[in-house]
Amino acid sequence: MTTPTLRTPPAHRRHRFDLRATTLFFVFLGVVVCVVGFAVRMLAGSVERRPAWVFVLAVVGVASLLGLRRRVHVMRAARRAAAALDEAARDAAEELETLTIPRQRACADVAGDYEALTPEEFEEAIAALCERDGCSAVDLVGGAGDLGADVLAVAPDGRRVVIQCKHYGDSHRVGSQDLQRFGGTCFTVHEADVAVLVTTSHFTAPAVEYAEQCGIVCVDRETLQAWTDGTGPQPWRQQ
Numbered sequence: 001m002t003t004p005t006l007r008t009p010p011a012h013r014r015h016r017f018d019l020r021a022t023t024l025f026f027v028f029l030g031v032v033v034c035v036v037g038f039a040v041r042m043l044a045g046s047v048e049r050r051p052a053w054v055f056v057l058a059v060v061g062v063a064s065l066l067g068l069r070r071r072v073h074v075m076r077a078a079r080r081a082a083a084a085l086d087e088a089a090r091d092a093a094e095e096l097e098t099l100t101i102p103r104q105r106a107c108a109d110v111a112g113d114y115e116a117l118t119p120e121e122f123e124e125a126i127a128a129l130c131e132r133d134g135c136s137a138v139d140l141v142g143g144a145g146d147l148g149a150d151v152l153a154v155a156p157d158g159r160r161v162v163i164q165c166k167h168y169g170d171s172h173r174v175g176s177q178d179l180q181r182f183g184g185t186c187f188t189v190h191e192a193d194v195a196v197l198v199t200t201s202h203f204t205a206p207a208v209e210y211a212e213q214c215g216i217v218c219v220d221r222e223t224l225q226a227w228t229d230g231t232g233p234q235p236w237r238q239q
Contacts, residue, residue: 114167123150126150127140137153147190149185149190151163155193159194163197168201169201176209179207180210200221
């Protein structure tokens with residue numbers, strides 16, 4: 001029995017010439033050429049009859065290019081502005097955090113010994129007490145040119161509170177001159193509804209008498225400790 005041999009197809013088979021496909025290709029090419037030629041002829045005739053259209057089309061093209069470039073510039077400027085605002089917001093948040101953290105630390109230390117604090121830390125501690133007890137818009141303004149106000153705040157009932165801090169030792173009492181200087185600015189300059197002078201020491205009798213006449217709340221060492229512990233009223237409730 002003989003085995004039939006398989007015939008291997010040739011590696012390169014020539015494609016047959018397709019007259020129909022070739023004819024359709026040249027017909028399509030002719031139609032495209034005719035359409036393009038007709039469009040060019042119409043455009044040339046329109047330009048010849050109305051030359052102003054060329055100027056109009058040129059102006060429209062230039063304006064479109066300029067508008068596209070302007071849009072690109074505006075988009076770039078908007079992205080830069082957004083990035084700048086984002087960076088400014090982060091810087092403001094960091095700045096607010098740096099201002100809040102010392103007050104939080106001071107508020108954590110207010111139950112301790114006030115005499116161990118520096119005058120600046122004492123002002124921070126008083127501001128922290130105000131924030132702890134519900135005051136808003138608490139601001140530290142102590143320093144040169146403060147005109148007698150170290151801490152400004154708004155009490156929970158909406159009254160404006162102006163506080164002066166005197167970080168004195170036990171042997172250095174707050175005298176009437178201190179109260180007179182504070183009384184000369186707390187109401188007229190700072191427009192206080194509640195004026196408070198708080199100290200780590202005590203007040204002299206003339207100072208207390210002057211404070212009662214002017215309506216200034218005096219907070220001495222014991223009263224401050226009671227305010228700190230929560231066993232005594234806040235200064236804006238003592239008036």
